[in-house]
Amino acid sequence: MKKSTGKTILVLALAVVLVASIGLVSCNKNGKTNNSSSFQQKPYEYVHPDPGDGTPQHDKAIIYVTALFGGGLYNDETLETVWDPFYTEFDLYDHWDSYTIERLEKFKAGKPYTKDASESTIYDFGGVLKEFEKVDKDWNKIGSALSYAPGTLLYDMSLDQDGNGIDPHIVPANNKPVDADGERLNCYYGAVGIYKQFILNTRRAFGEEYDCIMFNQDWRKSPADSGKVLEDFINEKGYKKVIFMSHSMGGPVVNSYLGRSEANRNKVQMYLAYAPATLGSFDAYGAMECPQEYLGSVLTTFGFDFQDLLNYKTPVDSAMKQILSKVVGGTVADILAIVADFFNNNCGMMALCPSYEFLNSDQLYGEQSAGGLIVNGKKIGEATDRNDPVAVEAAKRELYDFYNTLHWALYYDESGNVIHYEEGQVLSDGSIVHIYNGMDIKNGVVSVANLAAAKDALVDCDALCLEKNGQTKVQLDVNGNPVSLNKRGDRVKFGAARLKTYYERLFVDGAIAMSPENGINSYIFLGTGIKSSITGIKMTAEGLDGNGYPTYTYEIVHDDHAKVGEEGWIGGDGMVCRSASLAGLDENVLRQQGRLYEYPGFWHADVGGAWPLLGDDVMALLEEYISKVK
Numbered sequence: 157m158k159k160s161t162g163k164t165i166l167v168l169a170l171a172v173v174l175v176a177s178i179g180l181v182s183c184n185k186n187g188k189t190n191n192s193s194s195f196q197q198k199p200y201e202y203v204h205p206d207p208g209d210g211t212p213q214h215d216k217a218i219i220y221v222t223a224l225f226g227g228g229l230y231n232d233e234t235l236e237t238v239w240d241p242f243y244t245e246f247d248l249y250d251h252w253d254s255y256t257i258e259r260l261e262k263f264k265a266g267k268p269y270t271k272d273a274s275e276s277t278i279y280d281f282g283g284v285l286k287e288f289e290k291v292d293k294d295w296n297k298i299g300s301a302l303s304y305a306p307g308t309l310l311y312d313m314s315l316d317q318d319g320n321g322i323d324p325h326i327v328p329a330n331n332k333p334v335d336a337d338g339e340r341l342n343c344y345y346g347a348v349g350i351y352k353q354f355i356l357n358t359r360r361a362f363g364e365e366y367d368c369i370m371f372n373q374d375w376r377k378s379p380a381d382s383g384k385v386l387e388d389f390i391n392e393k394g395y396k397k398v399i400f401m402s403h404s405m406g407g408p409v410v411n412s413y414l415g416r417s418e419a420n421r422n423k424v425q426m427y428l429a430y431a432p433a434t435l436g437s438f439d440a441y442g443a444m445e446c447p448q449e450y451l452g453s454v455l456t457t458f459g460f461d462f463q464d465l466l467n468y469k470t471p472v473d474s475a476m477k478q479i480l481s482k483v484v485g486g487t488v489a490d491i492l493a494i495v496a497d498f499f500n501n502n503c504g505m506m507a508l509c510p511s512y513e514f515l516n517s518d519q520l521y522g523e524q525s526a527g528g529l530i531v532n533g534k535k536i537g538e539a540t541d542r543n544d545p546v547a548v549e550a551a552k553r554e555l556y557d558f559y560n561t562l563h564w565a566l567y568y569d570e571s572g573n574v575i576h577y578e579e580g581q582v583l584s585d586g587s588i589v590h591i592y593n594g595m596d597i598k599n600g601v602v603s604v605a606n607l608a609a610a611k612d613a614l615v616d617c618d619a620l621c622l623e624k625n626g627q628t629k630v631q632l633d634v635n636g637n638p639v640s641l642n643k644r645g646d647r648v649k650f651g652a653a654r655l656k657t658y659y660e661r662l663f664v665d666g667a668i669a670m671s672p673e674n675g676i677n678s679y680i681f682l683g684t685g686i687k688s689s690i691t692g693i694k695m696t697a698e699g700l701d702g703n704g705y706p707t708y709t710y711e712i713v714h715d716d717h718a719k720v721g722e723e724g725w726i727g728g729d730g731m732v733c734r735s736a737s738l739a740g741l742d743e744n745v746l747r748q749q750g751r752l753y754e755y756p757g758f759w760h761a762d763v764g765g766a767w768p769l770l771g772d773d774v775m776a777l778l779e780e781y782i783s784k785v786k
Contacts, residue, residue: 204363228343383412407432
């Protein structure tokens, strides 16, 4: 049994904040325990062994693309796991609570099941804590790591303002993530090995014809960048045909890959999208913009009272109490303050901000919906007429311009001031500042110093150009991307500046890239009926910060009963709204075609991580398709 390092143990504490994103932990308020191993298929007899070094064995592959916070990361210099707190044998779904097991049994038997409000939540948190204590009981390591100082986990995993890793040796666990003894690191199978069952079971069944492998995306980066990395990954291995599986943020990554070229789309035999966050999520936006309100909403999903935890006034589940007292002195506020820095430059979370297409979906559009992005009583990014191209473009610009005024989108100097430029400003080297629209740059109004490298990154936003010695050129950052500015002339991080272009490139000829209209044999798997899904965030300006931008109070919106194609609640799976996952696809058509799988009462992390829930459906689809193409 391999032990995790002191740094990696911090992931357990961080999970208190990130719990909605990958569903590592929750609590059992009624104190019941269980072991769901009877539902597992654990193929530890490797009929088709994993070579462990990333060497392709076939020209076809089944590839699992991981979620936000779900992709395993390791250090390619020390060969140590970075993002995975547990040893290899840990299985999250051995810690489903008894009520979830009962729900699974009834669901598989075709019987109705209604979750009572007094029931426990999703996992047995105490059981997870016991697994942690088997590894290391030194809680002081967690407390010291939470200092956000150089050498601690959060600091080393962070990105700088240009989107580069503070520690360049922290990379996705692909190809050769083996330890010094040559054994496969568990983080290869995603954080907490959450996707291991999907790889081992598919390899056992189809390993004679397909490589069954992971693509751990670097979830700190934009899905647009990860889509290019996925393209290179597939091409370098020489795969001619691929079957994709993805979870949550893996959906935008796959769609970015599909949207890049027809050649990419032609390689895809089948795509199984588990709870895809294709058009964004209010959870990601809330985690960056209003973490305290967001965390309160998250904990509600699991039956916690956020104020009780924040103030630590009343007893809570003993396992949670133990973590809070030992890790952060009994408060959640300390974690929130520290994690804000960790989130601040995370391009992956920026890319999951709600898109125009999501905010203008039938679920959120118009007065019938209480949801959406509401600022000072007005819905931001909502078109006055969804059929009018001029109104659509105006709404898109409003939305993405608004994002580029928020604190996480702005570029700051060492003193904490926003970097600002003025038209005609003369810099210390004699350069004269000019501000051009991104379309002007594309049309050749000004030259780009490195156009070949930058043209794919040029976006429809304002860009900084410098005139020197009679020539005007686009100013590029350290990665060769244009330096982007908002309407005030303040510098904007590139991950935020290209949100409009990023979302538009997920579509091919007006249809989401994964659409059957684009030739993709796709299936969508959704959790349903969890009313704590965030369907909107209300923001009310209350003053100005030191840089002259509004500060806001926040209100999370859950009560959204918009009706789309059927009566009743359609919020989502606790993290991603239904319409964001469907990405404009007609759910009635998907049902008629057998392309929509729905799991009432199951949460976002389960629909993508829980083999006991999805395994039968996944294997049936794969077996039917692969038998036809043999």
